[in-house]
Amino acid sequence: MKVTEVKHPLIQHKLGLMREANISTKRFRELAREVSALLTYEATSDLALEDVNIQGWSEEITVQQIKGKKITVVPILRAGLGMMDGVLEHMPSAKISMVGIYRDEETLQPVPYFEKLVNQIDDRLALVVDPMLATGGSMIATLDLLKKKGCTNIKVLVIVAAPEGLAAVEAVHPDIELYTASIDDGLNKQGYIMPGLGDAGDKIFGTK
Numbered sequence: 001m002k003v004t005e006v007k008h009p010l011i012q013h014k015l016g017l018m019r020e021a022n023i024s025t026k027r028f029r030e031l032a033r034e035v036s037a038l039l040t041y042e043a044t045s046d047l048a049l050e051d052v053n054i055q056g057w058s059e060e061i062t063v064q065q066i067k068g069k070k071i072t073v074v075p076i077l078r079a080g081l082g083m084m085d086g087v088l089e090h091m092p093s094a095k096i097s098m099v100g101i102y103r104d105e106e107t108l109q110p111v112p113y114f115e116k117l118v119n120q121i122d123d124r125l126a127l128v129v130d131p132m133l134a135t136g137g138s139m140i141a142t143l144d145l146l147k148k149k150g151c152t153n154i155k156v157l158v159i160v161a162a163p164e165g166l167a168a169v170e171a172v173h174p175d176i177e178l179y180t181a182s183i184d185d186g187l188n189k190q191g192y193i194m195p196g197l198g199d200a201g202d203k204i205f206g207t208k
């Protein structure tokens with residue numbers, strides 16, 4: 001699995017701000033969106049371009065455009081929704097595929113509860129977004145689902161990843177490319193990422 005920890009100063013600065021204990025819902029949301037936009041910039045740096053002829057201001061010219069442009073953003077509900085707008089800043093026409101999965105607080109096992117994917121998802125690059133990769137269970141369940149639907153071109157964007165979650169995803173989905181703002185120290189006894197961000201879904205939605 002290709003894992004990229006994006007060390008760009010803007011990302012590291014914004015991630016540091018997200019870790020502050022008393023951050024407001026508004027600020028956490030803003031920063032999640034901003035970090036997601038920057039991760040998207042990095043994750044799409046290898047998209048193929050093609051030459052296209054257009055009418056320029058004085059003559060016909062050849063410009064470059066992204067080839068195919070078939071992308072679907074896949075937020076893992078709920079917290080993944082906090083990253084969606086940041087991704088869409090760079091690709092406003094992308095289709096959205098929703099996957100609802102929560103992690104059982106006792107067993108830490110993923111519990112799927114919703115699924116609405118775009119048609120012909122097998123034809124698209126899927127950008128899966130979730131701020132937290134902890135045990136990896138929720139991400140593995142999402143990747144299993146996308147592959148079952150025929151998706152072969154998948155990239156994952158997470159704001160914070162635990163080494164345990166990365167190893168778990170790698171073991172089952174070694175073909176995936178993953179971009180993260182930070183590989184943190186590891187999981188605590190409750191399965192939270194340390195130092196992490198706390199409960200990202202609660203922080204984005206203002207629930208406690």
Ligand SMILES: O=P(O)(O)OC[C@H]1O[C@H](OP(=O)(O)OP(=O)(O)O)[C@H](O)[C@@H]1O
Pocket residue numbers: 076077078079080101102103104108110130131132133134135136137138139165191199200201202
């Ligand atoms: O890697 P894992 O151990 O599976 O944990 C990570 C998952 O936990 C969080 O979601 P949560 O279950 O809190 O749901 P929410 O987004 O609705 O708050 C997070 O957004 C991931 O989806």
Ligand SMILES: O=c1cc[nH]c(=O)[nH]1
Pocket residue numbers: 132134191192193194196197198199200201
């Ligand atoms: O640290 C963690 C782990 C799972 N889900 C979160 O929101 N935070």
Ligand SMILES: [Mg+2]
Pocket residue numbers: 079199200201202
């Ligand atoms: Mg949550």
